[in-house]
Amino acid sequence: xxxxxxxxxxxxxxxxxxxxxxAVDGISYVVEEGETVAIVGESxxxxxxxxxxxxxxxxxxxxxxxxxxxxxxGRELLQLSDEEIRHVRGREIAMVFQEPMTSLNPVLxxxxxxxxxxxxxxxxxxxxxxxxxxxxxxxxxxxxPDRRLGQYPHHLSxxxxxxxxxxxxxxxxxxxxxxxxxxxxxxxTIQAQILELMKELTRNMGVALIIITxxxxxxxxxxxxxxxxxxxxxxxxxxxxxxxHSPAHPYTLAxxxxxxxxxxxxxxxxxxxxxxxxxxxxxxxGCPFRPRCRYVVDRCAEENPLLEPVSEGHLSACWxxxxxxxxxxxxx
Amino acid sequence: MxxxxxxxxxxxxxPDRVSGEVLVQVRNLKMHFPITSGVLIxxxxxxxxAVDGVSFDIRxGETLGLVGESxxxxxxxxxxxxxxERPTAGEIYFDGVNVANLGKRELIAxxxxxxxxxxxxxxxxxxxxKIGDIIGEPMHVHKIEPDRKxxxxxxxxxxxxxxxxxxxxxxYPHEMSGGQRQRVGIARxxxxxxEFIICDEPVSALDVSIQAQVINLLEDLREEFHxxxxxxxxxxxxxxxxxxxxxVMYLGKIVELADCDELYDNPLHPYTQLLLSAVPIxxxxxxxxxxxxxxxxxxxxPINPPSxxxxxxxxxxxxxxxxxxxxxxxxxxxxxxxxxTEV
Numbered sequence: 134x135x136x137x138x139x140x141x142x143x144x145x146x147x148x149x150x151x152x153x154x155x156a157v158d159g160i161s162y163v164v165e166e167g168e169t170v171a172i173v174g175e176s177x178x179x180x181x182x183x184x185x186x187x188x189x190x191x192x193x194x195x196x197x198x199x200x201x202x203x204x205x206x207g208r209e210l211l212q213l214s215d216e217e218i219r220h221v222r223g224r225e226i227a228m229v230f231q232e233p234m235t236s237l238n239p240v241l242x243x244x245x246x247x248x249x250x251x252x253x254x255x256x257x258x259x260x261x262x263x264x265x266x267x268x269x270x271x272x273x274x275x276x277x278p279d280r281r282l283g284q285y286p287h288h289l290s291x292x293x294x295x296x297x298x299x300x301x302x303x304x305x306x307x308x309x310x311x312x313x314x315x316x317x318x319x320x321x322t323i324q325a326q327i328l329e330l331m332k333e334l335t336r337n338m339g340v341a342l343i344i345i346t347x348x349x350x351x352x353x354x355x356x357x358x359x360x361x362x363x364x365x366x367x368x369x370x371x372x373x374x375x376x377x378h379s380p381a382h383p384y385t386l387a388x389x390x391x392x393x394x395x396x397x398x399x400x401x402x403x404x405x406x407x408x409x410x411x412x413x414x415x416x417x418x419g420c421p422f423r424p425r426c427r428y429v430v431d432r433c434a435e436e437n438p439l440l441e442p443v444s445e446g447h448l449s450a451c452w453x454x455x456x457x458x459x460x461x462x463x464x465x
Numbered sequence: 466m467x468x469x470x471x472x473x474x475x476x477x478x479x480p481d482r483v484s485g486e487v488l489v490q491v492r493n494l495k496m497h498f499p500i501t502s503g504v505l506i507x508x509x510x511x512x513x514x515a516v517d518g519v520s521f522d523i524r525x526g527e528t529l530g531l532v533g534e535s536x537x538x539x540x541x542x543x544x545x546x547x548x549x550e551r552p553t554a555g556e557i558y559f560d561g562v563n564v565a566n567l568g569k570r571e572l573i574a575x576x577x578x579x580x581x582x583x584x585x586x587x588x589x590x591x592x593x594x595k596i597g598d599i600i601g602e603p604m605h606v607h608k609i610e611p612d613r614k615x616x617x618x619x620x621x622x623x624x625x626x627x628x629x630x631x632x633x634x635x636x637y638p639h640e641m642s643g644g645q646r647q648r649v650g651i652a653r654x655x656x657x658x659x660e661f662i663i664c665d666e667p668v669s670a671l672d673v674s675i676q677a678q679v680i681n682l683l684e685d686l687r688e689e690f691h692x693x694x695x696x697x698x699x700x701x702x703x704x705x706x707x708x709x710x711x712x713v714m715y716l717g718k719i720v721e722l723a724d725c726d727e728l729y730d731n732p733l734h735p736y737t738q739l740l741l742s743a744v745p746i747x748x749x750x751x752x753x754x755x756x757x758x759x760x761x762x763x764x765x766x767p768i769n770p771p772s773x774x775x776x777x778x779x780x781x782x783x784x785x786x787x788x789x790x791x792x793x794x795x796x797x798x799x800x801x802x803x804x805x806t807e808v
Binding site: 175176290292293321323326329349350351352353354373374377378387391392394395396399400402403406407410 | 535674678680699701742745746748752757759
């Protein structure tokens with residue numbers, strides 16, 4: 134059986150006056166049915182653009198998917214007409230955005246926004262849609278759903294709005310939910326509530342989840358498999374355990390070392406990743422991480438390493454990956 | 466109103482047990498913002514109790530962490546110390562002087578000694594000014610370095626100190642990344658040779674790999690210039706790394722205050738315990754073993770806070786009395802203060 138979602142060699146670029154921004158620069162990954170896949174990286178690494186590309190939500194101009202293929206349940210999404218892709222959005226693949234403040238329409242009631250999807254995609258009549266909306270609000274843990282349906286987004290707190298977003302995503306029982314930084318704008322206690330809710334719902338309903346985040350802790354708690362992105366490329370992939378216990382890319386290793394951890398004794402000093410992420414308009418043929426890398430060798434400037442296996446299901450794009458294996462243990 | 470001589474006689478039960486010299490003393494600070502209604506005749510209909518009776522000390526050379534969720538009043542507390550807000554009630558002593566009722570001229574002198582680093586490096590630097598002018602302006606205003614040449618020299622020195630190329634003085638903020646801008650914010654705070662810096666979420670807008678750079682810089686500067694920080698943040702792991710003591714705020718009140726290690730190893734207040742358990746740890750093995758306790762509900766409105774203990778509607782340990790009696794902020798162990806009757 135083919136995987137639920139298969140992204141192959143995807144390139145998304147933005148054509149700006151400052152040059153071509155290679156936001157997504159040849160990434161490939163698969164999502165199996167019901168699994169949670171995380172995409173981790175810092176701002177500007179292309180993680181959100183890669184997600185928006187799946188639903189063809191890249192603003193054109195200036196952006197364009199230049200090359201690649203995105204197959205969802207055997208269908209090539211990049212070949213679909215605008216009308217056809219609209220049936221996929223929200224119906225088969227749903228999205229939860231980062232900013233619950235700005236991604237809900239401020240002039241429409243919660244009820245209207247929830248039922249719109251239902252009447253549009255599932256041809257429900259108003260009463261049926263309303264009943265289903267009530268059920269969904271209850272499912273995502275919103276108290277007094279009857280009253281909430283008549284309220285506007287500004288009546289709700291950030292956490293509540295994100296619950297409404299999740300309810301909207303679940304409306305049509307999609308096969309896949311893409312959550313782009315779903316908890317970044319929320320407080321830690323609310324973050325824990327929302328993540329727990331998403332985990333429970335996706336597990337019970339068998340929905341696959343792509344979770345995009347910069348928070349390494351969130352990934353450790355919730356993801357089955359992890360893709361680490363840097364400068365538009367996936368530079369490491371593996372199970373959460375692989376990534377956290379034996380990182381095989383210097384960037385992953387540096388990221389893990391730079392965050393203070395609450396479960397470990399306090400260190401004198403943090404070990405930061407020096408320098409800045411690269412400018413995506415001026416990438417050369419070498420490895421984009423090399424100016425910040427501690428393991429750099431001559432070859433890094435000449436050739437960008439491909440994503441290659443270091444062990445079963447664990448891949449890294451680094452010439453020196455074998456030198457790196459397991460140094461976290463060594464250090465601690 | 467009390468004057469300077471009554472500093473040592475503050476009657477409230479507050480953490481007075483200090484070994485070193487106290488630089489900042491906050492006593493029963495309240496900041497209530499009125500909500501008005503009416504177009505022509507405005508009348509006050511309610512108050513947002515942003516800060517509602519907060520007391521703490523900061524010793525010279527110490528970093529005190531102030532943590533809590535958004536809306537708990539941590540930023541307002543910082544703004545009151547700077548006197549960007551005039552507190553509704555309470556006293557704030559900085560180096561023995563009550564900040565709460567200073568006049569305009571005295572405030573200018575005060576703000577040389579207290580500086581602030583803001584959360585958002587994009588909105589806290591004037592986009593029309595060059596970096597050199599942003600850092601140099603306070604020195605000019607306060608007549609610390611009236612000579613233009615000497616001031617430029619000092620700007621370059623400060624940039625260098627904060628890990629930036631001195632040539633950045635001729636650039637504009639938009640030419641710099643978030644991490645670099647935050648370094649400019651730090652350089653500006655240092656320009657006044659301040660003793661006390663209020664860091665209001667200085668790293669939360671930055672990327673993970675950049676956060677550690679800025680945290681290390683703050684630590685280095687603290688050692689080099691014997692600075693005292695009030696570190697306001699919501700990221701509990703960063704606070705643990707940087708602070709000597711930590712105060713946890715909830716809905717305008719401090720619910721727990723202790724030495725950093727004590728607070729993280731032995732949290733007593735149920736809110737602190739839930740807050741700590743909500744922080745995910747970047748290790749799947751540790752996460753799998755951890756008990757995940759989720760706080761129910763959301764933070765109530767500070768306009769109409771719950772009666773008794775403000776945390777009781779969400780508290781897993783709440784008993785009948787919690788909704789009636791305001792718990793006393795008491796010292797349960799030397800240096801460990803908590804506001805909960807069930808501890």
